[in-house]
Amino acid sequence: MSYEILSKIESPADVKALSAEQLDQLCDEIREKLIDVVSVNGGHLSSNLGVVELTVALHRVFDCPADSVVFDVGHQSYTHKMLTGRFNEIDTIRREGGLSGFPKRCESEYDAFNAGHASTSISAALGIAKAKLLTGDPSYTIAVIGDGSLTGGMAYEGLNNAGQHKKNFIVILNDNRMSISRNVGAMARYLSSIRLQPWYRRLKRGTERALSKIPLLGRPIGNVLKRSKSKVKHVMYRHTIFDKLGLSYYGPVDGHNMEELTNALNTVKQSKDPALLHVVTKKGKGYKYAEDDSAYYHGVGSFNIDTGEPISSDKNFSAVFGEKLCELAQADQRVCAVTAAMRTGTGLVDFAKLYRDRFFDVGIAEEHAVTFAAGLAVNGLLPVFAVYSTFLQRSYDQLIHDVSMQHAHLVLGIDRAGVVGEDGETHQGLFDVSMLNAIPDTTIYSPCYFDGLESALTAALFDCEGLAAVRYPRGSEGTKPEGYTIENLNYDIIGDKDADTLLITYGRLFNEAVEARQILQQQGKKLCILKLCRIKPIDENAVRFAADYPYIRFFEEGMASGGTAQLFRTMLDDLSYSGDYQITAVDDRYVPHASVKNTLKNLGFDAASMARAVQQSEEVSG
Known part of the structure; x- marks a missing residue:
């Protein structure tokens, strides 16, 4: 593909100069490029395909890098990189010496804050906005956060403070109805209820405009209505949880309608209070295989564009872990599995189907996952928390205080231990051993082969006490040396x-x-x-x-x-x-x-x- 428009975008200023028709073509070209690059390099496809229009609209309405856009997790920033002078380098993304798969301040002035883990954007953006306020900088600060990241507690810590900010602070809620695994919990249900009733904000605005036009009485009636506790108020001024936290709520808006997106962004730009714009998008949009299975194509290796099939399909440690855990759960009804929105990545898809009552996906909330699992453990169950090494870092306090100190028996299935490669600094699993070594009475297994993983998982569950961990790398096992049979548990x-x-x-x-x-x-x-x-x-x-x-x-x-x-x-x-x-x-x-x-x-x-x-x-x- 020639990328007639995309290849000429050197900065967001070029996006502002495009006509409506050219914008549609630009979005098509971006999707083609995303699919082409990720099919070769691997990376995050579904999330990037879902935010194409939103990213284009952001750069059309706001003035980056003066205005700061902070992406939560950052795995959806590929379009942002292409629109900010990095299109000619996009083929190097996730390759050694090339572009990072996440925002990096050292890579571009347009990357306002480094990311890689979820639920951080609101806190980071609020800090940036406060710094601007103190230095007299009138520019805007925008946090782009997915609905999946709202299952993480840090997002609410940020929201709790964000409502106190004076102006020029905007939260974009990218609601694609999924994180990595399907969203769970009350917030997912709450957002669904908002999506089903988009009329109320229009009714509120219409009522205010109508009352303001009534001579003498209109404004006083409106003020009384706002202050009242009557049922009438709840019909006309039904607040969302975001309103109650101090952010003016707008939406939901079609995240793939450029005109609607642009109008909505211009509207929230005029808000005198901190604002939250609810944007509904489709994860994987524009590539059928990613639309049908957005979880698989969330983070994917190289694949055949025409068939969607992976280039390599060797059996991996995650799959072996999941199979063995199912076997152990069949033999012992106390065995439970806990995951933090990583059911597919940690090999727990079959466990979730076979043992539904003993499978717990707590969302992107590793701290909660550990303490929740500790609660299961002290009441006689055998919980296994399957988690990537990089994300285990977020639960260190809970491992010490809620598990180890009370000698609760929790097993950690530490996936992606060691070097993970192309995802880089934020995802390397290089810290878990040093972390766990400092915790008293902890057992750690680090097998090399599949049979060693199976033996270690069994031992961690049934032979160990307290905190036990089984750590294993991403990918497949190596070839055993001649004469080597079964991997021993100790050495x-x-x-x-x-x-x-x-x-x-x-x-x-x-x-x-x-x-x-x-x-x-x-x-x-x-x-x-x-x-x-x-x-x-x-x-x-x-x-x-x-x-x-x-x-x-x-x-x-x-x-x-x-x-x-x-x-x-x-x-x-x-x-x-x-x-x-x-x-x-x-x-x-x-x-x-x-x-x-x-x-x-x-x-x-x-x-x-x-x-x-x-x-x-x-x-x-x-």
């Missing part, structure tokens, strides 16, 4: 026990370690590998075994500070170990987006880097 020893160097690792990196040993074998060198599966508490026998080696190299796909490698070193010190011990882990920094393969290489976690580190250390020490 395994592979290779040449009479070698000088012991390489220690866990999880996915074991595959790299096995390949590193093969590289060294070709050079006539020996290597022994200690593969941990239970990384907290570390088996003392594993430490005693390691203490006999003069050279130890620990490779950890996580943060060095507070990681398993540091704990292992402490345990070696207790045995008066005097050998050469070195750690390769993520050192005090955030890891940018790139493919998993390249990221592992960049961090020194790939087989070639491991082999080189072992060879160099022995040469230097020798």
Whole structure:
């Protein structure tokens, strides 16, 4: 496609110059480009297709970057990037050295605030708006938040304060009736009721206009009506929850009607009070497969545009986790599953169907999920909270206070542990081990293979007490080395026990370690590998075994500070170990987006880097 109009958009000023017909063509071209790029690079498709018109209208009505647009989560910002001078780079999105899949202040002056997790936009935008007020900046600040993000408590903390702001603050509620999994809870039902009764705002405005035209009596009657507690008031001035929080509510508006959107945005722009515009959109709009299954195409790998089929369909850890949990739930009716709006991503679709009464999707509310699960646990059930590593970070306080301190037995299924690749800094699962290592009486398993995951999940549920976690990477398992059968729960020893160097690792990196040993074998060198599966508490026998080696190299796909490698070193010190011990882990920094393969290489976690580190250390020490 030539992208006749889109290719000429260098800034939002170019959007303002387009005719109504050109705007429609621009939206069509944007959708074509979105589908084309995501089919190759992977990424967030459904959410971006749903906000095309809304994003175009925002840049037509407001003056960015003076006016600040803060996107919640930020996975829907691809159109925004194309309209703000980044169209020529959009093919690089989510690729190493290319555009981020989320807003990044260091990437463009049009990205007002970094994002990646849900429910933050209102708080961030309110802070920006307050700063503008204090510095005399008259520009607007707009938070764009989805209805799914309204299931997160932080959104209400922001709304609770937003109503006190004086002016030029707008919340756009992008209501696509879904988050990642289908929305749940009272807010979803409430928004549905508003969508079904869009007449009341028009009636309110019409009544005010009619009363204002009555000489002498009109305005006093209107004031009395506003102050009254009568049923008449509730007919004419029926408030939404947003009105009661201090934001003037407008809508709902058709989020795919450019004229209606533009008029609505111009209207809220004139509001003297902070305003909330309710926009109804269709997730996945313009691509049939995404419209039919917007959850699957929310975050998708590369796919065939014509068929919608994924390029790769290998079995993955999430699916194995879900299958095993169903098996365990069938055998024991106490087993429950909890998710924070990630039923599909964490492999719980079948569990939700088979064990409906024991499946709990609490929405995008990880803090609530943990404490809710703790409540299940203290009353005798066996809850498993399936959550991405990056989102587990949001519930740290609850893990300590509501689970660990009262010794509630909760199992965490930590998906996407370690490097996740193209989603980058905000989604890398590199902090969970350091976080959990600091919590007393916690058990952590980090298997490398599917059978190890199944064994670890069973042990975490039925053999452990208190807080237990099973962490596993995104994607499929690697190939087992020759002679390796079933992954043990505590640790395994592979290779040449009479070698000088012991390489220690866990999880996915074991595959790299096995390949590193093969590289060294070709050079006539020996290597022994200690593969941990239970990384907290570390088996003392594993430490005693390691203490006999003069050279130890620990490779950890996580943060060095507070990681398993540091704990292992402490345990070696207790045995008066005097050998050469070195750690390769993520050192005090955030890891940018790139493919998993390249990221592992960049961090020194790939087989070639491991082999080189072992060879160099022995040469230097020798």
